[in-house]
Amino acid sequence: MMRFTQFEDDAVTVARNLLGQRLVRVFDGERLSGTIVEVEAYLGLHDAAAHTFNGRRTARNESMYLPGGHAYVYMIYGIHHCLNVVCGAAGDGTAVLIRALEPLEACETMLRNRVGGRTLRRELKKHDLCSGPGKLTQAMAIDRDFDGESLTDSSRLWIEQEVVSVAHDSIVSSPRIGVDYAGEWAKEPLRFFLRHNVFLSC
DNA sequence: CTAAAGATTGGCT
DNA sequence: GCCAATCTTTAGC
Numbered sequence: 001m002m003r004f005t006q007f008e009d010d011a012v013t014v015a016r017n018l019l020g021q022r023l024v025r026v027f028d029g030e031r032l033s034g035t036i037v038e039v040e041a042y043l044g045l046h047d048a049a050a051h052t053f054n055g056r057r058t059a060r061n062e063s064m065y066l067p068g069g070h071a072y073v074y075m076i077y078g079i080h081h082c083l084n085v086v087c088g089a090a091g092d093g094t095a096v097l098i099r100a101l102e103p104l105e106a107c108e109t110m111l112r113n114r115v116g117g118r119t120l121r122r123e124l125k126k127h128d129l130c131s132g133p134g135k136l137t138q139a140m141a142i143d144r145d146f147d148g149e150s151l152t153d154s155s156r157l158w159i160e161q162e163v164v165s166v167a168h169d170s171i172v173s174s175p176r177i178g179v180d181y182a183g184e185w186a187k188e189p190l191r192f193f194l195r196h197n198v199f200l201s202c
Numbered sequence: 203c204t205a206a207a208g209a210t211t212g213g214c215t
Numbered sequence: 216g217c218c219a220a221t222c223t224t225t226a227g228c
Binding site: 075078 | 220221222223224225
């Protein structure tokens with residue numbers, strides 16, 4: 001197994017390279033994992049959709065200024081957590097949001113985590129497990145405690161390099177989701193996902 | 203101090 | 216397609 005460590009590139013490069021790699025979380029001594037199938041790039045201080053826009057620096061987004069390879073985890077809508085991988089050099093404020101996974105290992109545990117957090121009435125299918133940024137963090141029990149975690153050193157959260165890389169022409173791009181407040185930046189094709197994949201958020 | 207909004211999700215019409 | 220849930224963060228006064 002090779003750990004993925006190429007986090008120092010720009011966010012778009014990292015975003016594209018992360019597709020097809022495996023996010024691994026050790027939870028209660030068990031390996032939970034999934035293939036990354038959907039991501040979004042946030043380009044830093046000049047990107048109106050990024051939390052670091054205009055150099056904004058607060059307690060919440062501080063870890064987004066760490067060197068590439070660290071996690072930036074924040075709570076959204078008071079309910080969900082979102083997992084980002086910081087890119088570039090220290091101070092860049094760039095990151096990639098992990099938006100969806102194809103569940104691979106310990107699906108039963110991830111299912112339990114999903115149902116446990118909030119009561120769901122309908123039965124959860126495999127494609128409902130990690131098909132959104134808030135869903136995958138709930139399935140993998142990732143919260144603010146992981147903010148600033150080093151994905152190159154951590155023994156509970158990291159990314160593994162798959163042997164076979166994703167074909168260039170199977171990567172599709174679109175505008176990012178839920179960033180309408182960002183004006184022209186909302187239109188930039190900075191969401192990347194695997195074509196025809198069943199496990200996407202939308 | 204107060205208010206408003208948010209890189210979402212699930213349930214209901 | 217619409218809307219509530221739920222609460223932290225941030226901007227503004």
